[in-house]
Amino acid sequence: MKILLVKLSSLGDVVHTLPVVQDILAAHPGAQIDWVVEKAFAPLLTPLLGSGLQRVIPCELRRWRTAPFSAATRSAWHAFRRELQRSEYDAVIDLQGLTKSALVAWLARLAPGGKRYAMANQTEGSGYEGPTRWVADVAIALAPHSHAVLRGRALCGRALGYTPAVRPNYGLNRPPAHASRAQAAPEKVAFVHGSSRADKLWPVEHWVALGRQLVAQGYLIALPHGSDAELATSHAIAGGLNTGEEKAIVLPRLALDELTQQLAQCAGVIGVDSGLSHIAVALDLPHVQIYNFDTAWRTGPLPDFSEAEGARQRSVFALPCPTVAHVWQAWLACRPAPGEAP
Known part of the structure; x- marks a missing residue:
């Protein structure tokens, strides 16, 4: 199974989404997972390469919006699209719920029988824009009063047919406490x-x-x-x-x-x-x-x-x-x- 996660920003939101990688691998050990993220936050995902993520695909939508018609932006955008569309995915999961993430999910290539998944509704205190639901093949309704970590885990679990473990595993390691x-x-x-x-x-x-x-x-x-x-x-x-x-x-x-x-x-x-x-x-x-x-x-x-x-x-x-x-x-x-x- 080849899966694309779309969670672009911000830093805290990307951190809150980290547990879905380990959730997916626990339920589908052979899964190959790619992640589209803003370039500034890509280094946070680097430790997961080889132990959870196959590919981190950086983009710079925030910067590109400041000069959308410049030659540099057009060149960078085309390079991003080529990299994004290098693989076909069985599941594309928009964890952001915004127009920009919906655009990325829409641009990604699906494998035969593949589907795009997204949130069907806004949760309290979080941004949400209609295109995320319109682009999705399957829109999943989530509890309105949801912690940011639990929301992403629930969305991926519902999309891929598993129940996440109780305690989240972010996949980041640190030295032993005695070091x-x-x-x-x-x-x-x-x-x-x-x-x-x-x-x-x-x-x-x-x-x-x-x-x-x-x-x-x-x-x-x-x-x-x-x-x-x-x-x-x-x-x-x-x-x-x-x-x-x-x-x-x-x-x-x-x-x-x-x-x-x-x-x-x-x-x-x-x-x-x-x-x-x-x-x-x-x-x-x-x-x-x-x-x-x-x-x-x-x-x-x-x-x-x-x-x-x-x-x-x-x-x-x-x-x-x-x-x-x-x-x-x-x-x-x-x-x-x-x-x-x-």
């Missing part, structure tokens, strides 16, 4: 403070206060960034912590695959609702996800596991934002102090 303790350097906790939306951010003074509590437990704070504004915030947090010896490090700006590797080596992650925070979930790291909106039910750590005794990942929500004490208690609930048994 960092074997080294002399202190364990790191990453602060994912950046977001494309200002209303999702947490105050810098909160990050500094939280960092001081972690430093007192022997942790080193790692500060990633993906823009000049986030770099400035990283330096502001580091400046509040590095009053003597170095207690916080500002990471260099890294490619997505390199940044994922950096997170995988951390003892845990605390972050706002962002793509990097969702990568921490996919890596099964101890993680606290901070919400200024009551939307953790849809995108945060899955509630069936996050509220369980000893859960490694939790979300915190309060208005106008969670307090330092709120986040600290959530951290203590999912991660022991350095040197203690996990």
